[in-house]
Amino acid sequence: MLSIKNLNVKLEEEDKQILKGVNLEVEAGKVHAIMGPNGSGKSTLSYVLSGKDGYEVTEGSAELEGEDLLDMEPEERAAAGLFLAFQYPVEIPGVGNMTFLRTAVNAQRKARGEEEMSAAEFLKAVRERAKSLKIDADMLKRPVNVGFSGGEKKRNEILQMAMLEPKMCILDETDSGLDVDAMKLVSEGVNALRSEGRGFLVITHYQRLLDHIKPDVVHIMADGRIVKSGGPELALEVEKNGYGNILAEMA
Amino acid sequence: MGEAAPKPNPTEAMIAAHAMPDTGWSVAARKDALARLRAMGVPDRRDEYWKFTRPDTLTQMPAPTAAVFDPDEAPIFGDVDRLRVVFVDGVFDAEASDDLSLEGITIERLADATSDLHWARDLYGALELRGQDPVERPLAALNTAFATDGVLIHVTGQPSKPVSLIYLHKSERSDAVLHHCIKLDAGASLTVLENGPAAARFNKLMEVEVADNAQFHHIRAQGRDHERCAATHIFARLGAESVFKSFTLTANGVLTRNECILELTGDDAQAHVAGACVGDGAFHHDDTVFVTHDAVNCESRQVFKKVLCNGATGVFQGKILVKEGAQKTDGYQISQSLLLDGDSQFLAKPELEIYADDVACSHGSTSGAIDEDALFYLRARGVPEGEATDMLTLSFLAEAVEEIEAEELRDEINGRMAEWLARRRG
Numbered sequence: 001m002l003s004i005k006n007l008n009v010k011l012e013e014e015d016k017q018i019l020k021g022v023n024l025e026v027e028a029g030k031v032h033a034i035m036g037p038n039g040s041g042k043s044t045l046s047y048v049l050s051g052k053d054g055y056e057v058t059e060g061s062a063e064l065e066g067e068d069l070l071d072m073e074p075e076e077r078a079a080a081g082l083f084l085a086f087q088y089p090v091e092i093p094g095v096g097n098m099t100f101l102r103t104a105v106n107a108q109r110k111a112r113g114e115e116e117m118s119a120a121e122f123l124k125a126v127r128e129r130a131k132s133l134k135i136d137a138d139m140l141k142r143p144v145n146v147g148f149s150g151g152e153k154k155r156n157e158i159l160q161m162a163m164l165e166p167k168m169c170i171l172d173e174t175d176s177g178l179d180v181d182a183m184k185l186v187s188e189g190v191n192a193l194r195s196e197g198r199g200f201l202v203i204t205h206y207q208r209l210l211d212h213i214k215p216d217v218v219h220i221m222a223d224g225r226i227v228k229s230g231g232p233e234l235a236l237e238v239e240k241n242g243y244g245n246i247l248a249e250m251a
Numbered sequence: 252m253g254e255a256a257p258k259p260n261p262t263e264a265m266i267a268a269h270a271m272p273d274t275g276w277s278v279a280a281r282k283d284a285l286a287r288l289r290a291m292g293v294p295d296r297r298d299e300y301w302k303f304t305r306p307d308t309l310t311q312m313p314a315p316t317a318a319v320f321d322p323d324e325a326p327i328f329g330d331v332d333r334l335r336v337v338f339v340d341g342v343f344d345a346e347a348s349d350d351l352s353l354e355g356i357t358i359e360r361l362a363d364a365t366s367d368l369h370w371a372r373d374l375y376g377a378l379e380l381r382g383q384d385p386v387e388r389p390l391a392a393l394n395t396a397f398a399t400d401g402v403l404i405h406v407t408g409q410p411s412k413p414v415s416l417i418y419l420h421k422s423e424r425s426d427a428v429l430h431h432c433i434k435l436d437a438g439a440s441l442t443v444l445e446n447g448p449a450a451a452r453f454n455k456l457m458e459v460e461v462a463d464n465a466q467f468h469h470i471r472a473q474g475r476d477h478e479r480c481a482a483t484h485i486f487a488r489l490g491a492e493s494v495f496k497s498f499t500l501t502a503n504g505v506l507t508r509n510e511c512i513l514e515l516t517g518d519d520a521q522a523h524v525a526g527a528c529v530g531d532g533a534f535h536h537d538d539t540v541f542v543t544h545d546a547v548n549c550e551s552r553q554v555f556k557k558v559l560c561n562g563a564t565g566v567f568q569g570k571i572l573v574k575e576g577a578q579k580t581d582g583y584q585i586s587q588s589l590l591l592d593g594d595s596q597f598l599a600k601p602e603l604e605i606y607a608d609d610v611a612c613s614h615g616s617t618s619g620a621i622d623e624d625a626l627f628y629l630r631a632r633g634v635p636e637g638e639a640t641d642m643l644t645l646s647f648l649a650e651a652v653e654e655i656e657a658e659e660l661r662d663e664i665n666g667r668m669a670e671w672l673a674r675r676r677g
Contacts, residue, residue, distance in 0.1 A: 050631050053623065078633035090628040094649020095642055100629075103642070108633035143646075160632060 001199035002026040002049075002168050006060035009041075009048050018044045020224035021060065024201075026168070031200040033210055035235060036221035037243045042203045043087060045221075046172040050084040051077050064168055078104075079111035081167030085157040085174050092144040097156070100144045101126065101163055108164060129162040133189050151182030158189035169193070170201045175209035187212030207239035220246055262292045262389075264312045269397035269428070276367050280376035284395035287380070291389040300386055303566040303598040304537040308480045308506050309390060309452070314426035317451035317478035320503075326417075327446050327472045327667055331659065333415035334358075336402060340420060340450050341427020343400050347419075355408025356441065361401040361430060371403045371432045378458040378486035382512035386541060391484045391510070394456040398430030406439040406465070413442035413468075418449030420476055425450035431457045435465035437490070442657070443467070448474025448504075453481040463490035463517055469497040470660050472667070473504060477533065480506035485524075491517030491546070498655045500664055501528040501536055502671055508537040515542070515549040515577075525554040525654035527664075529644075529671065530563030530595075537566035538586075544577040544610075553584040556651040558644055559595035570602040573610050582612035589647045590620055591640075641672040 002024070009019035018041050026032045036042050048055050049062055051074035062069045064080055072080065092100065106116040117125070130140060133155045145153050154174055161169055171190065175183055190213050194200070202213055210218070210232065218234040219226045220243070228234065228246055238246070266288070271281050294306040308315050336358065337347035343360050351358040364371060376395040382388060404414060416431070427450035435441060439462070449455065461467050473481065481504065487495050501507055513522045528536045542551045557565035567586035588597030599616040621643050629639035645668060652668075655661040 052627050052631075073636070074627060074630035075633050075635045075639075078631055084631055086628065086631075090622075090625045092625055092628075092643070092646050094646035094653075100632075100642070103638070104629075104632040104634055107635060107638065111633065111635075143649075164633065 001028045003063045008059035009055050009057050012054050012056045018224055026199040026201055028199050029196040030216045032217045033202045033215035034219045034221050035238055040221045041224040042221055046084055046170045079108045083161050083166035083169045085171045087173040089145050089153040089157055091146045093146050095144050097140050097144050105163055133159050150177035154186050158186055168199045172203050175204055207235040210235045222247055261310055268312045275365055276369055276372040277375050281396045284376050284392045288389055288392040291387045293389050309482045314452035316423045319420055320476040322475050328444050333413045335415050337417045340422045340425035353410050356410040357405045359403045364403050374432045374458055374460055382486045390482045391456055394428055394430055394454050398428045401430040404433045406435040406441045409440050413444050415444040418447035420448040420450055426452045428454045433459045435461050437462040438464045440466035443469050445471040448476040448479045456484045459487040461489045461493040461495050464492045466494040471499045473501045475503040477503050479504050482508045485511045488514045489520040492519045494521045496523040499526040505533050506535045510539045513542045515544050515546050518547045520549045523552040523654050525651040527556050527648040527651040529558045532561045534563040540569040542571050544573045544580045548579040550581040554651045554654055555586040556648045557588045560591035562594045565597045567599045571612055573605040573607050575606040577607045578609040580610040584614040586616045588618045637676045
């Protein structure tokens with residue numbers, strides 16, 4: 001599904017290498033988790049994959065189902081099936097959540113040469129998905145993320161993911177700012193979307209999210225590289241001993 | 252060697268080019284206004300409130316010409332049930348207008364109201380005169396002196412639909428001066444819509460007396476003719492528990508100066524004035540606002556948003572004056588510009604002057620580009636860059652548009668702006 005080979009990335013504005021040869025294969029139907037200390041390059045990886053400005057790929061490749069992601073505009077990557085759940089979802093005053101969602105859904109459909117969703121179809125689909133995420137009619141009407149609590153913002157991200165039905169989902173620290181109940185709700189939303197045809201890359205600092213979203217593979221990232229990969233037990237080891245032991249082992 | 256001819260005095264040149272009726276109840280007010288105008292002189296760049304806006308095109312004689320623009324779109328407010336009053340190049344067009352009778356309101360043409368006991372006698376020029384202090388507004392005095400047409404609207408009840416003033420522009424050389432007087436009796440309410448370019452050069456003044464518990468709503472869409480220029484004034488006085496809300500949408504126009512002078516004289520009154528403008532290229536847009544609080548527990552809001560690109564200029568000069576004794580005043584003022592490129596400029600002069608000690612007044616002014624994080628967020632959801640930029644532009648303007656109370660009219664304005672932006676994108 002997602003294939004990253006020897007990805008090297010530096011900041012555009014300064015001479016600072018952030019990613020130093022990342023290799024990663026996420027298969028359809030699998031959940032991969034990336035853990036790592038602050039500054040290891042986890043968020044940069046998610047931004048580079050989704051096409052944010054400010055980064056320069058100096059070497060390597062990233063493909064989604066064989067298509068070169070790095071050559072596409074952010075909206076083209078989205079239409080190709082990539083979704084990034086933001087660590088800090090952006091507030092957009094004056095644009096209704098529903099309007100935004102419908103614009104996004106139909107823009108992607110249009111880009112793929114599919115028919116646009118009718119208003120009635122769309123409304124039905126949103127209501128179904130919003131209900132299971134406990135997003136009420138008021139939240140749907142309000143401007144995008146404006147005045148939302150941390151938990152509401154993250155639930156709104158998952159609602160967007162559910163509506164856009166991407167092939168490859170990247171969750172960037174979706175657990176940050178969530179209390180236990182909110183984390184459970186968000187995780188259930190993510191788990192409901194797990195399917196054979198869909199891959200997940202879950203970026204997190206902490207093991208606790210992985211109690212709810214059970215990964216197939218766990219990677220540890222440090223200093224711009226994936227330094228260790230393993231099963232779910234690797235996350236438990238981090239939780240117990242911190243990153244110190246693993247990093248020392250590598251040194 | 253002969254002496255150089257004396258430089259013509261621009262004030263006298265303007266006066267000479269205009270004519271005043273010699274009979275009727277308005278003559279006394281017109282003569283007073285003419286004396287004011289002579290004393291003040293037409294504005295020039297040395298005047299404190301004309302530093303950011305060159306008044307030349309508004310004062311030169313003859314007026315600059317302006318090509319008639321074909322907007323290639325259905326006129327705004329077309330689907331709104333309204334009473335239409337049409338002016339063509341500043342002249343009332345009875346045939347194009349609806350029947351002016353409507354329950355709860357009387358509408359007369361200024362030129363037709365000849366009775367010496369006419370109610371408008373006490374209003375015509377009176378609020379304009381009050382609004383000359385402390386800031387001089389010579390173009391308003393010029394208007395009172397020489398207005399050739401306009402409407403007098405007396406609202407005694409709750410008319411069932413808005414009065415829609417439609418200003419058509421057909422001549423490249425038109426130089427129109429219109430003066431409207433609107434008087435709302437206690438408890439009455441009225442919505443006035445205005446749209447259209449009006450003339451090559453347009454000087455328009457509206458005096459609005461809002462009595463206790465009355466409500467006045469004003470929604471205006473200025474015409475899109477690129478070469479037109481306009482100087483408009485609204486002077487309003489608000490009684491106790493009354494409401495005044497005015498919103499203006501401006502796109503295009505080489506020069507627009509919109510002044511709004513509001514005086515809150517009754518307790519618990521509310522005055523909101525808002526503007527959204529989208530300027531591209533040869534566009535200079537100036538909002539000059541003066542709100543005076545002279546009563547207890549009143550609220551005022553000034554919300555101005557300007558989107559500028561390709562060398563367009565936006566100006567905001569807004570003042571809140573809280574007089575002694577105007578306690579519990581809640582004053583809010585915000586002016587913001589969204590600069591879509593590095594060629595455009597926004598000049599702002601927010602002012603607060605407060606003589607009461609128990610008030611809450613805030614003001615803010617910012618200039619910025621499209622928020623890159625928000626743009627990326629929208630694009631990451633699949634919205635193409637152009638469409639995403641439009642969404643964020645509308646988002647930026649939203650706070651001003653939200654000042655329109657009627658949902659139907661708000662949607663009309665939003666829809667129109669979205670169409671313009673989409674069309675610009677091609």
